[in-house]
Amino acid sequence: MKRVLVDMSATIIHHGHTRLLKKASEYGEVIVGLTTDEEIRAKKGYEPELNYEQRKEILESIKYVKEVVPTSWLIDEDVLKKYDIDLLVHGDDNSNKIDKKKLLIFPRTKGVSSTSIRQKVMQAYAEKKSRNILLNPGPATTTASVKLSQIVDDICPREKEFGDLMEWTSNELTSIAADTKDYTTVLFGGSGTAAVEAMLTSIVPYNKSLLIVNNGAYGKRMCQIAKRFDIDFIEFQSSPIEPIDMIKLEETVKENKNISHLAVIHNETTTGLLNNLDDLGKLAKKYDLELIVDAMSSYAAIPIDMNKQNISYLAASSNKNIQGMAGVGFVIAKKSSLENLKEIKPRSFYLSLYEQYTNFIKTHQMRFTPPVQTMYALKQAIVEAKKEGIENRYKRYSSSWETLTNGLRELKLKYLVDDEHHSKIITSIFIPKGVDFDDMHDYFYKKGFTIYPGKVAEFNTFRIANIGDIDHQDIESFLILLEKYLHETR
């Protein structure tokens, strides 16, 4: 009887293996050449889930198998001689260098491999985990595939391969809001505030003034940054729930001839008030100002066209509507505006927009260590955002928002900003009498929903964001719980 060697590593044993062994047994008695643990570590780069002895024990109990012998990754003539083998059976991915007359190639069983089983297990694990519904305004709920994309081989970010990833990311992020011919994205390791701080501290010339519209906590934060860095700024205070009075804003511009830049928040995350970029862009154009936009909670959901809307600089981050992980803040900017920054001494060492920009052109690298795994998650998030399309993403978010606000009306709960000026992304809701936010938070948290406190001092509110990998059904589940909670507590 012929002795037939079937070589395999069988780290996760499945029906593809047994079918192969059965077929091989039709040619003689089957000897399994089982790859040793050392070889798997060295050639495949991972620890086998089952060690050699365990794999051997399983294989020996299969009726088609006569014997199991240890082999290295590749089989050569010496191995055949050592075990007195007549034929070697292998799948159609054979790279064993042996005489063709002794080789039998069988196609692999379709749809199964140890690798695909491993991926399925990881996917199921990540999906189970991902069902925490984040109703806070970012970091948002992410897809299982975004979570899994962070599990990558270790890589030094100074390698060209990583530089290529960053260049691709920069281009793709730009194309969501502008034309890559005239605009580019400067990436920083840091949260969204890092991007805002990089803009403000790099852009305003020392002999010029910055006009900041403050109609919420994030407009106020821009004022705090300007103050901290001694940037000459004018604070234009505006209602946190009503649209900006554009006539008054224009008067302020006219009265202050030294203003060179106008800074605004697009979607004030404090309330969900959506500032009108078309109007602000027109005003900036009329008075030859550069418009700076913090689009942290609108970018990649509400369509933005930087060129049409006359926006010179826009800040956003990796963990809100783009649906990636936290850790990258970025500034999308007009290349011609960035070039002009050469003349302005940066106020910050780390967050120097011009130096980060010029260094990236030369090297495709951030100046300092980037958040490596976050960059891989961002890549996957961009792929998924493009697949869904920004307009469709906003439709999905809007549909969740309609579900939310209809539900609130049924529960007789009121929210701060009129629908007409609402971003449909985050809603600031009045807390009804007799309800304690912390208690409500803990109730929802235990049930897998994270809700968020309000941020406007004069109103007792809580916030619900409808961004991330969630949809109107998740909002419906939240509303059912909310009704139950209010019924139990009031």
Ligand SMILES: Cc1ncc(COP(=O)(O)O)c(C=O)c1O
């Ligand atoms: C409009 C706006 N700007 C800035 C930030 C600050 O971002 P980060 O918390 O990532 O620093 C946020 C965060 O929610 C925001 O909504």
